[in-house]
Amino acid sequence: MLVAAVVQVTVLTGIRVLGAEPDLLLVTIVCVALVAGSLPGAIAGFAGGLAVDVMTLGTLGTTSILLTLAGYWAGRYGETTGRGRSYAPPLAAFAISLLAGIGGVTLHFLIGQPVSAREALVVAAPSAVLAAVLALGVHPVCRAFVGAPDALDGARQVELV
């Protein structure tokens, strides 16, 4: 997660591919959450966001709150509807990237920082598509590093009410 945060802040910031801004950290968090579950996803999101806020010397907590929720939502999706679906990583990355873009603009607006909603929304759609493409490559890597999804372990538990 730290590597993804460093690469995101140092290498990928400012790069645009066909009008889209690559967000490797968000995609990594989504993939980790899909593989490991909502709780590790939320913790990874918080840690990654905190690292970004520290490295950019920005307002602490702004990125981490967004990425915490992103990781948790991706994890819940992986544990429920998206379990075992091959399209889950790109779909989750696409949707969460869109929501994170809108949420980021809203959050920065609420804390009084200068933001351009128009510019953010123009970039959000192509960035979400790029995130979906990135997820196709990042998900196998996360799977190899983190291991088999914990979410599948839950399937072995049978509970009758």
Added chain:
Amino acid sequence: MPRNRTARTAVLGVSVRRPAEGKPSTRTTAAARRRLVVGGLVVLSLVLVTISFREDGDGPVASTQNAAAAVLRPFQVAADRVAEPFRDAYRWADGLFGARSDAARLEKENETLRQQVVESRLAERENERLRRLLGYLNGPRFPEGYRGLATAVLARPAGAYAQSIVIAAGRNDGVRVDDPVVTQDGLVGKVSRTSSRTARVTLLTDDQSAASALDVETDAFGIVRPGNGPRAPLRLDRVPKEARVRPGDTIVTSGWSSPRLSSLYPRGIRIGRVTSVGRTDTDLYTQVQVTPFADLSALESVLVLIPKERETS
């Protein structure tokens, strides 16, 4: 049948234990723990946001952030150095792909700027012409009893046989047939036809034109008519032989008037300069060639002289 087994499980023969009453299941506990942790992280983020704002950059959290940033700095520098060649390659490729579109864009921009330069020069010339017209309008040479209506020339003579122009003022602007038309240099002609927004002006060089005139230096009267060629566009006709007209004399409108009739042109409007004078024994009048002061072949804006008494009546 034990209490913790249902009838269904007994029938199916599956050995599944029901959670003991009063105790939460493992799944419920995991969900609660999960929500608790996520809620805690969100609250922690909000607390960090609040503290970051309140500390204003010099509190313990800010110090911790600075220290952590210092710790992470070497990683950032290393990543930056590793990524630099790739970033350069990306920029080079991006620039290569963008070069064609940049060239097209710059070419278009260049064309637009050239057009703007041309328009700017035209506007500058127009401004200069209008200033000169305004100077004439407010100067002592402007005839009394007239109002000057400055207007642009829309169409110029189409050929040698069409000695008229079209101006951008018509009946709606108060222009009427026979109104004199001048520039700051001199007489141009008179209005020969009007529409609501435009009017046709017959130039002095037209065969149908004639203006009573006089030589300012000798007071010799005559009638200005079209000349015989481009080198002598006008001639002063009906000048008596005894009149001492000389080359270089200035010809102006005479502006005669009687109780019932008056000249179309007011007195004193400059027409042209005498270029040659010829006398033969057989001719009844002196042959006087006149070059007009106004450049009738390059008119861009003119003044229509509108009588004030017509406007008041």
